Amino acid sequence: MSIVQECTAHPEHQWLQVILDYPRCPTFLRHVDSSMVPLYSHALPDDVKRVVSIWYSQGAPRYIGFDSNGDLCVAEVTPQDVVEMMIAPPPSVPNILF
DSSP: OOOOOBTOOOTTOTHHHHHHTSTTOOGGGGGOBTTOOOEEEEEOOTTOOOEEEEOOSSSOOEEEEEOTTOOEEEEEEOOGGGEEEEEOOOTTSOOOOO
């Protein structure tokens, strides 16, 4: 039997834990739990209304949000009017690769 933990990244996606541990992480991202596996795409679906922009020391930013089904989505581009916050993780955190 496995236990789902809220505000905990899936074991295979530990890059996300750094974002969840960020002191000013938005409340809506705190609903991520250890069973959620991010869905990767080039652009976020139109039904994603709240997004966090992740800016790495190297490479392009990534965008994280939930779609209307509650799925955690990660993408390379998104409309800027839905971005609520930008986070710059320390250089030791690897960029999310597609």
